[in-house]
Amino acid sequence: MATLELINLSKRYGKSVWGAKDVNLKVNDKEFIVFLGPSGCGKTTTLRMIAGLEEVTEGKVLIDGEDITDMPPRKRNVSMVFQSYAVWPHMTVYDNIAFALKLKKMEKSTIDKIVREVAELVNIGEYLERFPRQLSGGQRQRVALARAIAVKPKLFLMDEPLSNLDAKLRVRMRTELKAIHHKTEATTIFVTHDQSEAMSMADRIVVMKDGKIVQIGTPDEVYFDSANIFVAGFIGTPPTNFLEMEIHRDKGETFLVNPLFRFKLTDKLLPYLKNYNKDKLIMGVRPESIQINSDNETVFKEKVLVVEPQGSHQIVAVELNGKIMKIVAPSFPKYSPDENIDISFDEKRVMFFDIETEERLRID
Numbered sequence: 001m002a003t004l005e006l007i008n009l010s011k012r013y014g015k016s017v018w019g020a021k022d023v024n025l026k027v028n029d030k031e032f033i034v035f036l037g038p039s040g041c042g043k044t045t046t047l048r049m050i051a052g053l054e055e056v057t058e059g060k061v062l063i064d065g066e067d068i069t070d071m072p073p074r075k076r077n078v079s080m081v082f083q084s085y086a087v088w089p090h091m092t093v094y095d096n097i098a099f100a101l102k103l104k105k106m107e108k109s110t111i112d113k114i115v116r117e118v119a120e121l122v123n124i125g126e127y128l129e130r131f132p133r134q135l136s137g138g139q140r141q142r143v144a145l146a147r148a149i150a151v152k153p154k155l156f157l158m159d160e161p162l163s164n165l166d167a168k169l170r171v172r173m174r175t176e177l178k179a180i181h182h183k184t185e186a187t188t189i190f191v192t193h194d195q196s197e198a199m200s201m202a203d204r205i206v207v208m209k210d211g212k213i214v215q216i217g218t219p220d221e222v223y224f225d226s227a228n229i230f231v232a233g234f235i236g237t238p239p240t241n242f243l244e245m246e247i248h249r250d251k252g253e254t255f256l257v258n259p260l261f262r263f264k265l266t267d268k269l270l271p272y273l274k275n276y277n278k279d280k281l282i283m284g285v286r287p288e289s290i291q292i293n294s295d296n297e298t299v300f301k302e303k304v305l306v307v308e309p310q311g312s313h314q315i316v317a318v319e320l321n322g323k324i325m326k327i328v329a330p331s332f333p334k335y336s337p338d339e340n341i342d343i344s345f346d347e348k349r350v351m352f353f354d355i356e357t358e359e360r361l362r363i364d
């Protein structure tokens with residue numbers, strides 16, 4: 001169990017490539033933190049600096065308040081699980097899990113107890129005598145997990161550990177990993193580029209872009225209260241719909257206008273524009289915050305382009321000024337292509353962004 005603190009942590013490769021820049025983060029004891037972002041945003045670099053596998057260019061890493069920035073990896077008491085199941089092919093599952101415990105010169109009976117407990121925890125208790133080649137990918141990754149758990153590290157670091165698994169197993173392992181975390185309560189940093197994996201597992205998500213943190217928040221915070229256009233577009237499937245709108249002020253009323261419709265700002269939404277003096281903004285509306293044929297005031301009428309049934313819901317696409325807008329609607333009533341629909345927005349969920357900085361407009 002441990003807390004982790006990163007202070008202005010930076011890594012420069014060569015003269016000018018910053019793999020990570022000024023990363024500041026406080027991780028609480030028992031927390032499950034997910035580093036999320038597109039390829040090359042600095043997730044792995046940051047994780048490897050925490051593990052001690054990458055030299056730090058600037059800044060500090062603190063575990064339980066102790067500065068470990070220059071401590072060798074093996075002394076840090078952290079366990080790392082990688083995308084490729086790094087298990088010893090010539091050792092049985094039992095020996096794989098026991099390996100690090102033997103190095104610690106633990107008693108045989110203690111090792112046996114830990115190996116069996118941990119194997120049970122990750123659901124491979126019946127495979128202890130097998131060799132890795134006799135296991136499926138998911139089982140092999142469980143061995144890697146078991147090995148990491150067995151040494152009771154202060155910190156768990158996982159770099160895309162589910163990426164090599166097929167889609168269905170991935171989703172199942174998410175739930176299992178979360179359940180394991182609930183039992184072990186080990187402080188965990190988990191790296192992924194998959195936003196739904198991040199949403200389903202994290203206590204808090206650290207969204208990264210170009211080596212920097214762009215937002216830290218609970219899954220609900222990054223989803224409903226996205227800091228900028230990048231986060232609002234990266235998190236959620238289908239992604240947020242973005243519309244460029246002109247701001248028209250007319251006889252004390254304010255409208256957002258695009259070639260297809262006018263949207264009158266109510267008293268609830270007006271405060272977002274109080275300190276905003278530009279004449280355009282970007283409006284973001286999540287697909288489930290758009291309603292079809294509801295009692296709400298219709299914002300515009302449109303023809304359905306295509307419908308994608310999903311069983312639990314349907315995704316209705318319309319074309320708006322040459323761009324596709326996606327709407328998540330309940331499964332019934334069914335809609336069909338070319339059908340005319342009335343579209344309205346859930347005011348409480350509409351997001352406004354600065355047209356230049358792309359940052360979210362907020363109420364002071």
Ligand SMILES: Nc1ncnc2c1ncn2[C@@H]1O[C@H](COP(=O)(O)OP(=O)(O)OP(=O)(O)O)[C@@H](O)[C@H]1O
Nearest residue numbers: 013017018019038039040041042043044045046193
């Ligand atoms: N050894 C290296 N030498 C030079 N540049 C590097 C090196 N390792 C990483 N980088 C660069 O640092 C940046 C961050 O890389 P990093 O591997 O941390 O990204 P990532 O978010 O983990 O990406 P992915 O999801 O693809 O693994 C990238 O621009 C990458 O090209």
